[in-house]
Amino acid sequence: MRSWRGLVGLSALLTVTGCAADAELDTMNPQGPLAQEIDNLLQPVLILAYVVFALVLGATFLIWWKFRDNHEDEEFPKQVHGNTKLELLWTAAPTVVLAVLSVFTLIVLASLNDREDNAISLQVDGESVTWEPEVVVVGQQWWWEFRYYLHGLDGVDLSDARNLPPADIVTSSQMIIPIGQEIELSATSRDVIHSFWIPALNGKRDVAPGRVHPWKLEADNPGVYFGQCTEFCGLSHSRMQMQVVAMTPEDFQSWITEQLANPAAPTDEAALRGQAVFEIQCTRCHVVNSINGETSTGADLVSNAAPNLTHFMSRTTYAGGIFNLYEPDGSLDRTQLEAWLRNAPEEKPAYAQGRRGMPAMGLSEDEIDDLVAYLTTLGTSPGLSIIEATEVE
Amino acid sequence: MSEAATTEHPTNTGISHNKLAMWVFLGSECLLFGALISTYLLYRNEFHTGPAPGDIFDIPFTSVSSFVLLMSSLTMVLALSALKRGDIRNNRLWLLTTALLGALFIGGQVYEFTSFVREGLGFTTSPFSSAFFTLTGFHGIHVSLGIVMLMSLLISSLRGNLKEKNSETVEIVGLYWHFVDVVWIFIFTVIYLVPNPTS
Amino acid sequence: MTDTAVETTRPIGVYTRPKGGGGWRDWVTTVDHKKIGILYGATALVFFVVGGCEALLIRLQLATPNGTILGADTYNQVFTMHGVTMIFLAAMPLAAAFGNYLIPLQIGARDVAFPRLNALSFWVFLAGAIFLNLSWVLGGAPDGGWFGYAPNSGIIYSPSVGMDFYAIGLQITGIASLVSAINLTVTILNMRAPGMTLFKMPVFTWMMLVVQLLLVFAMPVIAVALFLLIFSRQFGANFFNTEMGADPLLWQHLFWIFGHPEVYILILPSFGIISEVIPTFSRKPIFGYEFMVFSGIAIGFMGWGVWAHHMFASGIGPLSVAAFSLSTMFIAVPTGVKILNWLATMWGGKIKFTAAMLFAVGVISMFTIGGLSGVTHAMSPADTQQTDTYYVVAHFHYVIFGGIIFGLFSGFYFWWPKVFGHMLSEKLGKINFWVMLVGFNMTFGPMHTLGLQGMSRRIDTYSPGFGFELWNMVASIGSFIIATSVLIFVINVIVSAVKAKGQPHCGPDPWDARSLEWMTPNPTPEHNFDEVPVVESLDEFWHRKYGTDEEGRIVRVATAEEVCQDGSATGVHLPSPSYWPLVFSAGLPLVGLGLIFSLWLTIPGGIMMVGSLFAWVFEPVDDPDGPHGHHDDSEETATEEAPVV
Amino acid sequence: MNTSETAVTTEAAHDDHDHPSDAKYIQIALLLGIITAAEVATYFVDIGVALIPVLMIMMVVKFFYVASWFMHLRFDSPLFTKFFVAGLILATTVYLVFLTVFEFWSKG
Numbered sequence A: 001m002r003s004w005r006g007l008v009g010l011s012a013l014l015t016v017t018g019c020a021a022d023a024e025l026d027t028m029n030p031q032g033p034l035a036q037e038i039d040n041l042l043q044p045v046l047i048l049a050y051v052v053f054a055l056v057l058g059a060t061f062l063i064w065w066k067f068r069d070n071h072e073d074e075e076f077p078k079q080v081h082g083n084t085k086l087e088l089l090w091t092a093a094p095t096v097v098l099a100v101l102s103v104f105t106l107i108v109l110a111s112l113n114d115r116e117d118n119a120i121s122l123q124v125d126g127e128s129v130t131w132e133p134e135v136v137v138v139g140q141q142w143w144w145e146f147r148y149y150l151h152g153l154d155g156v157d158l159s160d161a162r163n164l165p166p167a168d169i170v171t172s173s174q175m176i177i178p179i180g181q182e183i184e185l186s187a188t189s190r191d192v193i194h195s196f197w198i199p200a201l202n203g204k205r206d207v208a209p210g211r212v213h214p215w216k217l218e219a220d221n222p223g224v225y226f227g228q229c230t231e232f233c234g235l236s237h238s239r240m241q242m243q244v245v246a247m248t249p250e251d252f253q254s255w256i257t258e259q260l261a262n263p264a265a266p267t268d269e270a271a272l273r274g275q276a277v278f279e280i281q282c283t284r285c286h287v288v289n290s291i292n293g294e295t296s297t298g299a300d301l302v303s304n305a306a307p308n309l310t311h312f313m314s315r316t317t318y319a320g321g322i323f324n325l326y327e328p329d330g331s332l333d334r335t336q337l338e339a340w341l342r343n344a345p346e347e348k349p350a351y352a353q354g355r356r357g358m359p360a361m362g363l364s365e366d367e368i369d370d371l372v373a374y375l376t377t378l379g380t381s382p383g384l385s386i387i388e389a390t391e392v393e
Numbered sequence B: 001m002s003e004a005a006t007t008e009h010p011t012n013t014g015i016s017h018n019k020l021a022m023w024v025f026l027g028s029e030c031l032l033f034g035a036l037i038s039t040y041l042l043y044r045n046e047f048h049t050g051p052a053p054g055d056i057f058d059i060p061f062t063s064v065s066s067f068v069l070l071m072s073s074l075t076m077v078l079a080l081s082a083l084k085r086g087d088i089r090n091n092r093l094w095l096l097t098t099a100l101l102g103a104l105f106i107g108g109q110v111y112e113f114t115s116f117v118r119e120g121l122g123f124t125t126s127p128f129s130s131a132f133f134t135l136t137g138f139h140g141i142h143v144s145l146g147i148v149m150l151m152s153l154l155i156s157s158l159r160g161n162l163k164e165k166n167s168e169t170v171e172i173v174g175l176y177w178h179f180v181d182v183v184w185i186f187i188f189t190v191i192y193l194v195p196n197p198t199s
Numbered sequence C: 001m002t003d004t005a006v007e008t009t010r011p012i013g014v015y016t017r018p019k020g021g022g023g024w025r026d027w028v029t030t031v032d033h034k035k036i037g038i039l040y041g042a043t044a045l046v047f048f049v050v051g052g053c054e055a056l057l058i059r060l061q062l063a064t065p066n067g068t069i070l071g072a073d074t075y076n077q078v079f080t081m082h083g084v085t086m087i088f089l090a091a092m093p094l095a096a097a098f099g100n101y102l103i104p105l106q107i108g109a110r111d112v113a114f115p116r117l118n119a120l121s122f123w124v125f126l127a128g129a130i131f132l133n134l135s136w137v138l139g140g141a142p143d144g145g146w147f148g149y150a151p152n153s154g155i156i157y158s159p160s161v162g163m164d165f166y167a168i169g170l171q172i173t174g175i176a177s178l179v180s181a182i183n184l185t186v187t188i189l190n191m192r193a194p195g196m197t198l199f200k201m202p203v204f205t206w207m208m209l210v211v212q213l214l215l216v217f218a219m220p221v222i223a224v225a226l227f228l229l230i231f232s233r234q235f236g237a238n239f240f241n242t243e244m245g246a247d248p249l250l251w252q253h254l255f256w257i258f259g260h261p262e263v264y265i266l267i268l269p270s271f272g273i274i275s276e277v278i279p280t281f282s283r284k285p286i287f288g289y290e291f292m293v294f295s296g297i298a299i300g301f302m303g304w305g306v307w308a309h310h311m312f313a314s315g316i317g318p319l320s321v322a323a324f325s326l327s328t329m330f331i332a333v334p335t336g337v338k339i340l341n342w343l344a345t346m347w348g349g350k351i352k353f354t355a356a357m358l359f360a361v362g363v364i365s366m367f368t369i370g371g372l373s374g375v376t377h378a379m380s381p382a383d384t385q386q387t388d389t390y391y392v393v394a395h396f397h398y399v400i401f402g403g404i405i406f407g408l409f410s411g412f413y414f415w416w417p418k419v420f421g422h423m424l425s426e427k428l429g430k431i432n433f434w435v436m437l438v439g440f441n442m443t444f445g446p447m448h449t450l451g452l453q454g455m456s457r458r459i460d461t462y463s464p465g466f467g468f469e470l471w472n473m474v475a476s477i478g479s480f481i482i483a484t485s486v487l488i489f490v491i492n493v494i495v496s497a498v499k500a501k502g503q504p505h506c507g508p509d510p511w512d513a514r515s516l517e518w519m520t521p522n523p524t525p526e527h528n529f530d531e532v533p534v535v536e537s538l539d540e541f542w543h544r545k546y547g548t549d550e551e552g553r554i555v556r557v558a559t560a561e562e563v564c565q566d567g568s569a570t571g572v573h574l575p576s577p578s579y580w581p582l583v584f585s586a587g588l589p590l591v592g593l594g595l596i597f598s599l600w601l602t603i604p605g606g607i608m609m610v611g612s613l614f615a616w617v618f619e620p621v622d623d624p625d626g627p628h629g630h631h632d633d634s635e636e637t638a639t640e641e642a643p644v645v
Numbered sequence D: 001m002n003t004s005e006t007a008v009t010t011e012a013a014h015d016d017h018d019h020p021s022d023a024k025y026i027q028i029a030l031l032l033g034i035i036t037a038a039e040v041a042t043y044f045v046d047i048g049v050a051l052i053p054v055l056m057i058m059m060v061v062k063f064f065y066v067a068s069w070f071m072h073l074r075f076d077s078p079l080f081t082k083f084f085v086a087g088l089i090l091a092t093t094v095y096l097v098f099l100t101v102f103e104f105w106s107k108g
Ligand code: HEA
Pocket: A052, A056, A093, A094, A095, A097, A098, C147, C263, C264, C266, C267, C309, C310, C328, C329, C331, C332, C335, C336, C337, C339, C367, C368, C369, C370, C371, C372, C373, C374, C375, C377, C378, C379, C383, C386, C387, C388, C392, C395, C396, C399, C400, C403, C404
């Protein structure tokens, strides 16, 4: 009996101690108003749940203590068949409690679903535009693409996710957002159902092919917020991760400016050779704006898309946010990148034969060296602080 | 052995097991057809590049086959009522008519399907086509099973085994048959007569 | 009755009915509800261990970060098969085992309404179960999760044959469930002993009635969903082809319209079991019988209006989310009534904490934990943080393991003497309970934490650094403690059986029980009741043993031996065994394999099925030498009206 | 359910009295035929907004007649009606909600 009490206590305790310090996906560590609202709703309910449970368990122990009787006698206790008043009481009491809970649920639900009118002004190609922060989120096996249409989504046809209209900025694995702004997401998928989830910023929302789901995010402070695809989506579902990098408006503006410009053409020998290989081997799936613009979009793949590599070096993780592009000191993590180019399915399970995921390209070591040299010319590294914060193990 | 032990089987409800089982089963079937019909309704607009329902449904033709199925319900009750009177001859006659009307309906469906396929509506043409063929196909299979049951009754009658006291068997087959008819009443209205999208 | 049926359906020479007799032949041809119950139970326990071993593999893989015991591909198959096996091949058939064995006894009947169909249900279930597990060796097990969301379950994204086995296998076990549900519904409504009105039925029988109705209405829905999947995979239908405008949410809705009633299909039998156990050992009648019954009905009924709570994040509109959020929350009300009524039953009792009672009390508290986390799911905004994390895994293992498995174990300890004529060791039973309780909480308690820390479900591995290491290790250790407890149960079964060998059977009433099934000797004789009892009250058996004296005190008026029948009646007519349920069922997997691999295989399968149906209909009502009787299940032969008594 | 009384004594006869004659069945079939004709007529004659309600009403009437007369629900044990109606109502509500969640009504 002792041990029982101890254990049940323990299991209750476990729930309370849910917030370990290093838990980057912690759901109870809100970093923005939306996640905060959810947390505010959940916390009291958890307490209520403990109370209800304590009552049930307390009653059980009381009964155990008072009414246990292992004597082999023929005595019977008073035979009570029921008590309508009591029954009604314990029908009514939970009803009332739940009615209260439902009111709060509805309030939070409504507030999470209305759209705030907000706009920031951005410099786009030297012009000033008002941008209602919105990002198109596209899931596919097993990575996320983020598309920025800086002139708004009006008239942008998202109905066919495999054939989206060209966007101003296309990036993957890491979504960059300005802080203090509600970012509207239009989320869709190119193949199966995935789920977009940045626990610190909001709950999750499934993305489904043929459907565009609205969702939103908001971060209070600059920082890097981790996420994980949570709808089972096949082989590498566990390796379909992403991060949101929230920046001050100024940093965000410089990120935009950088992304809008094409990276400078390579000059170095190896990189030029790499570019040649890239044009032969890689452009059938990948896009680098300065090379193949929007012309080839992963036609080889079921999802019809591979990550846009134009500003590859400007992100710190790749391949579904599971590999670091940089060492903690800011230098390139060459070993990992080479391994990826050598045999991607070895690094991250994929059905490359089934045209899902990046295949092993059968490159020679020289070609790999050249390709790495070329890839490092694509975009510039973000600051060390981001590299540190986004480090994945 | 004591005869008492074997004759104690009146049922609590006064209803025979078989009949109750059939009704429970029909309750279950409501959910089955409900799911198929809702799936169809969900997809009736999704004809992709293929023909739309409004383009290909032949209402006059389907009306006739609906009428045929409806009348088979009449012949089915007549078969039962004949058997209850002990009129074996008419019972056989009506059973046969019912089966034939059913077969006529199925024939009509086969014709409808082939003409749809000729007009470019295959099973894999669009979500609409898949849903349409699945729904009407399930109904058709139910009718066909009903025909098999009717034929078994007929055979057993010809072998002299279908007597007045077996009328409940006929009644149960009848219940199934009418149910399938009732489902068609629903399908005919909701799927055929309610104005359909055209491409 | 009427021997006329025999006369009119002339036995066609070859189809004589088997005579029963002894040995394995007896088991494969049996139509006795008790034997079928035992078959169900034994098979389901085997699959419980299979599903449990799959769970242990999951836990081994997840015990440490970057686990490498199973690759991603195998892991996906293992967790899918774990869910499918546990739900469809362990929990549901275990409920069917109790239902089959006990319902006829609790209502005072000789058998179920359709004995041969009952055998059919079991064999079809077994065929489906074997079929599903054949996938391991025939090209890969299903890998789309137990709820197989489209389009990931489609042929493009799951090109192995696994999901074909899933769709066809579940279709087969679905047939078994539907047939058995119709059978038991008719049994309960039609075959109660004289005097047993619906409101004198034991709570277990009541809950089983609700479950059968849920099955009757829910199975066709998943049948349709599975047909759509089969047609899409096998024949290129476009139900989930989003490129042509299909909606992937169609599958989710159909699955959960079935799936949520399904979870109540799973839990209500266990609620029924402990509603028998708790009054017996508290030596009090169940508190608020009518409320118990009606809350069970209410749960079953409300269970139909909440399915989309599995889809709060799926992108259905906010209005739908709001509606389903509310309906889900209020399901806590009837469930709460049950919890409190059990407590009230114990309150003021004189409680014997036997192993069965311990497990029953375990249900009350452990299920409550799961139910409460269910309520936190029902608050849809909160659920968007919880869904598809280990918090959900924690929720449903608390309700499933804490609610269903504990309840079923309670039933094992309680009815073991009824079924096998000897008791299980109480001592081992109590150890069994405590070890299981510890292991269970150690396994699933930490999953709450993991979920709230953001660990997603269905991930084959996780990186260090998210803070998942500790609790995963604890959970994995816990799962082996559960395995130990299951092992203790198995040992208990063996040891007790060995001990009981050569000993006389235990007395008829080891627990001072309350309901009709204990009026037959232990183990139950083949014909159940020597004479069908006339029922006057709820807890009929108890009321025959006890009365009140002038001061209103309870006094014994008869010993159990006096009240119980001695099982000595002879010549009671029983339905004859039959080969055909088995033969028919064996045809089904052949047809299934045919659909997957080569249509040629459907031919022998089809012949077996059609042939055995034919044989079924025309087989003589009785075994040739048996006493004449009636009461059989074929439409052809049992159509005479209910005789007037 | 009214099955709660101990129905050991059965009204086994309930099947026999009250049974409609063949003529009655034919009348009903005639009625059903006429309704069907009217239904089909709506296809050729434009009745505007009334169309769908009218169709639904006619459908329900036909449904009702077949179920209550041909399937004998009128005369038979109310338990049957309960099972059937339970299935019908459950199916209707569940699938109406289902279609509503898909925004079927606004999509048309
Ligand atoms: C035995 C099976 C069983 C049972 C009984 C339940 C019972 C309940 N379940 Fe659970 N559920 C599952 C099995 C079950 N569930 C499974 C298997 C899944 C996951 C499927 C998958 O995704 O694979 C799931 C998932 C699931 C979800 C989806 C989570 C997600 O994926 O995001 C939700 C959401 O609302 C939910 C809610 C509930 C609720 C409200 C109850 C209620 O019925 C609980 C009611 C009980 C109580 C509340 C406790 C007792 C009450 C009192 C003591 C009274 C006082 C209480 C209050 C005032 C609150 N369940």
